[in-house]
Amino acid sequence: MREMTFVEAAREALAEEMARNPAIFVVGEGIGARGGSFNTTLGLYDLYGPERLRDTPISERGFTALCTGAAAAGGRPVVDFMFIDFLADGFGDLFNQTSKLQWMSGGRLKMPILLRGCIGVAKSNGAHHSGNYYPFFMHIPGFRVAIPASPRDAKGLMKTALRSNDPVLFLEHKDVLMLRGPVPEEEYLIPFGEASVAREGKDVTVVAIAAMVPKTLKASEELAKEGVSVEVIDPRTVAPLDIDTILASVHKTGRLLIVDEDFAPCGVGAEIAAQVMARGFDDLDAPVQRLNGAFAPAATSAVFDNMVPQVPDITKAVRDLLAE
Amino acid sequence: MAKAKLGVVIEKPAAGLSKEQLLDLYRQMLIIRRTEEQLIRAYQAGKIHGACHTYVGEEAVATGVCAHLRPDDVVFSTHRGHGHALAKGVTPREVIAELFGKATGVSGGIGGSMHLFKPEIGMMGSSGIVGPSITMAAGAAYTFKLLKTNRISVAFFGDGAVSNGSFHEGINLATVWGLPVLFVCENNMYATEVPFNQATKNPDVASRAKAYGLPGVAVDGNDVLAIYQAAGEAIQRARGGEGPTLLECRTYRTRAHSEGMRDTGYRTAEEIAEWKARDPIARFRDVLLGGLASEGDVIRIDEEIKIMVEEATAFADSSPWPDKAILTQHVYSDSGG
Ligand SMILES: Cc1ncc(C[n+]2csc(CCOP(=O)(O)OP(=O)(O)O)c2C)c(N)n1
Ligand SMILES: [Mg+2]
Numbered sequence: 001m002r003e004m005t006f007v008e009a010a011r012e013a014l015a016e017e018m019a020r021n022p023a024i025f026v027v028g029e030g031i032g033a034r035g036g037s038f039n040t041t042l043g044l045y046d047l048y049g050p051e052r053l054r055d056t057p058i059s060e061r062g063f064t065a066l067c068t069g070a071a072a073a074g075g076r077p078v079v080d081f082m083f084i085d086f087l088a089d090g091f092g093d094l095f096n097q098t099s100k101l102q103w104m105s106g107g108r109l110k111m112p113i114l115l116r117g118c119i120g121v122a123k124s125n126g127a128h129h130s131g132n133y134y135p136f137f138m139h140i141p142g143f144r145v146a147i148p149a150s151p152r153d154a155k156g157l158m159k160t161a162l163r164s165n166d167p168v169l170f171l172e173h174k175d176v177l178m179l180r181g182p183v184p185e186e187e188y189l190i191p192f193g194e195a196s197v198a199r200e201g202k203d204v205t206v207v208a209i210a211a212m213v214p215k216t217l218k219a220s221e222e223l224a225k226e227g228v229s230v231e232v233i234d235p236r237t238v239a240p241l242d243i244d245t246i247l248a249s250v251h252k253t254g255r256l257l258i259v260d261e262d263f264a265p266c267g268v269g270a271e272i273a274a275q276v277m278a279r280g281f282d283d284l285d286a287p288v289q290r291l292n293g294a295f296a297p298a299a300t301s302a303v304f305d306n307m308v309p310q311v312p313d314i315t316k317a318v319r320d321l322l323a324e
Numbered sequence: 325m326a327k328a329k330l331g332v333v334i335e336k337p338a339a340g341l342s343k344e345q346l347l348d349l350y351r352q353m354l355i356i357r358r359t360e361e362q363l364i365r366a367y368q369a370g371k372i373h374g375a376c377h378t379y380v381g382e383e384a385v386a387t388g389v390c391a392h393l394r395p396d397d398v399v400f401s402t403h404r405g406h407g408h409a410l411a412k413g414v415t416p417r418e419v420i421a422e423l424f425g426k427a428t429g430v431s432g433g434i435g436g437s438m439h440l441f442k443p444e445i446g447m448m449g450s451s452g453i454v455g456p457s458i459t460m461a462a463g464a465a466y467t468f469k470l471l472k473t474n475r476i477s478v479a480f481f482g483d484g485a486v487s488n489g490s491f492h493e494g495i496n497l498a499t500v501w502g503l504p505v506l507f508v509c510e511n512n513m514y515a516t517e518v519p520f521n522q523a524t525k526n527p528d529v530a531s532r533a534k535a536y537g538l539p540g541v542a543v544d545g546n547d548v549l550a551i552y553q554a555a556g557e558a559i560q561r562a563r564g565g566e567g568p569t570l571l572e573c574r575t576y577r578t579r580a581h582s583e584g585m586r587d588t589g590y591r592t593a594e595e596i597a598e599w600k601a602r603d604p605i606a607r608f609r610d611v612l613l614g615g616l617a618s619e620g621d622v623i624r625i626d627e628e629i630k631i632m633v634e635e636a637t638a639f640a641d642s643s644p645w646p647d648k649a650i651l652t653q654h655v656y657s658d659s660g661g
Contacts, residue, residue, distance in 0.1 A: 016497070028514070029516065029518065030516055030517060030518065033589075034517055034589075034590070036514075055518055055522065057487030057488070057515070057518070057524065058454045058455070058484045058485065058487055058488050058515060058523075059487050059488055059489065060488075061489045062489065063490075085452075085453070086453070088453075089453075089455070089488075089489070123373070123374070124374060124436075124454055125375055125436070125438070125452070126372065126373045126375075126434075126435060126437075126438055126439050127434075127435070127439055128437075128438060128439070128451065128453050129375075129454025142325075185407065231539035233338050237431055294651050294652055295568050295652060295655065296651050296652045296655050297655075298437030299425070299427055299433070299434035299646075299651055300373050300433070300434060300439070301373060301425030301429075301433035301434065301436075301646050302372045302373045302436060302645075303424050303425065303433070303644065303645045303646055303648060304434070304646075304648065304651055307651055320417075
């Protein structure tokens with residue numbers, strides 16, 4: 001199968017959907033002729049021009065709400081925030097309008113808007129360029145949240161997002177943007193709410209999010225040498241969350257660790273743990289454990305690169321869980 | 325020459341400044357320039373973790389404004405904040421060490437280029453988010469007014485922030501409440517690669533003041549004396565309880581938006597060359613040598629700063645890394661440190 005990077009795969013999905021649907025337009029800073037700070041729209045300006053690839057001033061609040069209005073009127077905007085941290089200025093309207101318009105209108109309005117941006121500490125750019133924030137959106141009724149970790153999933157989830165009638169957050173971790181992997185030539189979509197079993201195993205289940213997926217796969221290889229068989233699950237979307245796949249795995253392994261670089265409190269891991277406790281309690285041989293990033297804004301100095309879990313942290317957390 | 329707006333007259337440069345004051349302006353601009361050059365080399369050598377937005381070409385703005393500030397006046401800065409920090413009194417040592425991620429940096433190594441904090445001397449922080457310098461500076465001014473001090477607050481922001489809601493809300497609030505704040509727009513004609521005239525149909529920032537009912541002044545942002553004079557008048561008004569001013573400084577960054585980024589495809593080499601010819605430091609040096617100071621005076625400062633910045637770099641190089649424990653300190657007021 002052909003290989004491409006995560007960025008290329010997501011961009012191919014956007015290009016295909018833009019060809020299919022003339023109502024799709026993209027807004028953001030530098031997403032026109034420049035092709036986006038992270039090359040998310042590279043080459044598309046030449047195909048679709050300035051009205052469908054709209055360079056904006058630094059008016060996040062304005063263009064987020066504008067796109068909400070555009071979506072309500074039958075357009076299909078893609079808001080490219082570059083760093084997802086910049087979405088924060090638009091949060092008031094996202095929360096009060098974007099997420100609620102369908103409900104408030106009794107389903108008569110649709111809200112086909114895609115909100116995308118890069119997440120993660122990665123090589124830290126500091127407190128204002130490193131956020132994850134997805135639990136905010138899991139918490140609010142109305143949002144879909146996709147966090148792909150491979151090129152294949154990036155394309156398939158982007159296609160689904162661009163056909164969804166709900167507001168979708170499409171989050172791209174900086175550490176996976178340049179990851180290369182197989183991407184099918186023929187058209188495919190990946191439905192929301194279907195986790196992928198990224199590696200099969202029988203001793204312990206590890207649910208990993210975004211950049212933690214490749215790290216956990218690496219940790220699993222090391223653990224395999226010690227005779228530990230890890231099953232790695234990538235939820236791919238956290239809203240909706242495919243709890244059934246996680247429960248089935250825990251039924252098999254009896255142990256669950258959630259690895260997420262975002263903060264622990266009220267996070268993805270907390271939600272998964274609560275649901276597993278409610279529905280899979282009898283399967284558990286040990287308490288559900290979480291491994292998260294430090295509970296602090298992102299610091300820049302290179303000494304803080306390990307403020308989010310690294311491969312050795314994951315192997316250690318798995319060993320600790322097996323020792324319970 | 326500076327352009328006056330709304331009746332604010334800018335008099336002939338140099339008037340009223342002593343030779344020492346003039347040389348101080350020169351010294352300050354040069355400190356910024358040499359520090360930036362050092363950071364550029366360090367960036368290229370891979371010593372800087374994170375972004376590095378330089379202030380090369382814009383030194384006159386921070387220098388001309390901050391020359392009027394007392395240590396208890398405050399500055400709210402941008403992502404392009406090295407010059408603001410240095411002009412407010414942060415040392416090259418503290419800036420360079422911060423960008424190297426060292427414990428001796430002005431933010432202890434947690435901040436890097438976009439998060440320079442030294443509130444002890446009124447440096448209230450640079451910011452990775454465009455816009456809030458405007459509204460937060462207005463807020464500091466609110467406190468100064470409430471507590472009946474005569475302290476003032478300064479917001480620096482780029483042309484990019486002018487299209488952000490914070491510009492409208494911050495300036496309107498400060499004006500209607502008569503707050504002691506100076507809004508300094510560093511109009512360098514581009515926000516990253518977006519030309520200002522593609523972000524707005526009215527790229528005359530100072531003219532917008534009329535819409536809010538405060539004085540608006542546009543000055544040549546590469547003329548330190550014009551800025552010094554216009555800022556001085558605005559700050560005097562602010563201290564005197566007469567409210568805010570919008571000061572637009574028309575300038576240019578002569579390097580890429582951020583180190584390591586391309587600098588082609590959105591502006592011409594001719595345009596860059598044109599602005600380099602208007603270099604604020606070289607220009608002011610000519611002004612000084614036109615009878616205000618001797619060649620010896622200027623050379624002494626050149627040498628002094630060369631040594632200062634070399635020493636600062638050696639200091640940053642030999643400084644220790646931060647203790648990892650500081651990461652979670654100061655998340656709350658009582659979380660240690
Ligand atoms: C709210 C927000 N949106 C987007 C960005 C990304 N960004 C960083 S600097 C910049 C351009 C800023 O232009 P301007 O305000 O003119 O300042 P300059 O860089 O020209 O000094 C942009 C878009 C940001 N930092 N914050
Ligand atoms: Mg600018």
